[in-house]
Amino acid sequence: MRKRSGRWLVIVSLLAWSGLGATAELQTAAAAYQTVPKQRVFDATVEAVNQATVSAQINGRIVGIYFDIHDYVPRGKVIISFRDTEQRTQFEVAQAVLREAEVRLSEAQIEFERVEQIYERRLVSKSALDRAKADLQAAKARADSAQAGLQRAEELLGYTEVRAPYAGIVVKRLVEVGESVTVGQPLMAGLSLEQLRLTAALPQQVIAQLQRDRGVTVLLPDGGELAIASAQMTVFPFTDAASHTVRVRVELPAGIKGVNPGMMVKVMVPTGAEQRLLIPRAAVVQRSELTAVYVIGADGGVLLRQIRAGRPGPDGQVEVLAGLEENERVALNPVAAAAVLKQGRAAP
Template structure:
């Protein structure tokens, strides 16, 4: 009985050993077969890119400069007669209308002179009337040979002398009245007083130091400085957008004139823009001397193709872009133009409807498989 149990145990152990060996051999064979099978080649994943469908749109080429607001007319007004300043009616910064009284000078001396000349005129005319009657009488008496010739000559000389004196007195009176008018200094045009250079009590000297400076507000202009290398790009009539921040003012104007001489120090050129030549009224907050920014529109295209600047690439000496065509990237050479606002004007090489790849990826190459995600189409 004991021998039978021992034999069965040995038999079971042998069976388990055989099963274990069989399993080891099975897995070993499977491992060898897996190693002998060829490794499958996986298809490369498509590169995800963003695209932009090209369409014509307005495109402008601009260049910016700086300048200043200038009065279209600046006049320094001097005294035309020597007299004491009696009154100053307006101060710096005051707005005045044409004909407004600005300064009043002492007119007492001239008023007295005018009164004297008018009194002298009455006396001379009275004497002239007397001697004219006397001369007519002497002519009659001489014809009758009642008086000698020298008496007639004397009356004639008196008439001629008095007539000359009346004419001379009239000229002096007219001159005095003109000079009296100069004692009232009026505004020759509407504007603003820029500088006042006299005060009450000062002695005004004719054609010497000006009494005040008046600037016109009805013919304001802008003077814009331009580097000499840019002057060839500008021409009369080009559109200019002006921004005067201090006056919160934006104006659309055109170049009126380009000055022929350069500044001897800066070597810059200057062009002029008329600020008052538009439909809108200029605000009272606009002052001569204010700084401004001028943007000149060098060219304007109603319909043009342009692309983002970062999408333009170089391959050696050739510039171009990658287009999305049938799931692959295609290199397209092109001719570009001006750069404005981060976009490049396209001269040739692209057409409306082309799908431009705008993803800046160094892995892009001609023929590379690419894919556009659902949200991968960007707006122009």
């Protein structure tokens, strides 16, 4: 029995020595208070910079609707067309009138040049030259008028096709095929996803600090952060008398992913500085709903401890709201720390 007890004692000692050696090799970092910007978080709404409702510019009957709600429409694409028989006839008439006016102008030009040559030889009177010149000017005026009439007829013909003013998404369709509409009647509403912005109503107390610090941080739905400089911000120069808030508009970078018009996002506004307990983000373990770190005790032992994490900090750090004290050391490699902890538990 004494020999067997001695063997177990040697085995336990070797396992304990092995666990302490592995603990000594773990890379650790101490939880420390650091001075970081103090920020308040406010709600903001995502909206499209380009959003509009297209309306009819002529009276007519709809013969085609080529896009529906939630469809993507390229810029300049025809979305609605009207019956164009009347407008096309007016366009063809205007073309014929212009051709006639150009022929009359050519005749008047030739006649003026002929009379002018005869006048130089003193074979016709000055009044004949004046009449030829007046006829030429009248022909030019008629040609200009015909050209303007053709442009007007072409414009009216173009109104029979409603085109997308920019690439975007259809959000409302307000008419049906076969329906007769009048000038100014709304037809379809859409918005562009290429350029987005945020709008937020901020308390008047934070506006002065916002303008001094020159920027905000947007918390994206995917957990990322986006720093916005003052050049992309607009602070409206008036305060709402009922809520005592000031409207702020924040321009987002073009082509940003993960946000859509109508979404609610968070905006962090700097309001000073504060002390926060920070640790490297690499030390944090996320297991389902458990957020924890591997704490290295003064005796070199490893302990998995649950913490409550706060907002991200600078340089890849994260705030600890509860579960750690200042100067406590955490393992930077949770996988290696878990192996050491498992080895230590297997020793008994």
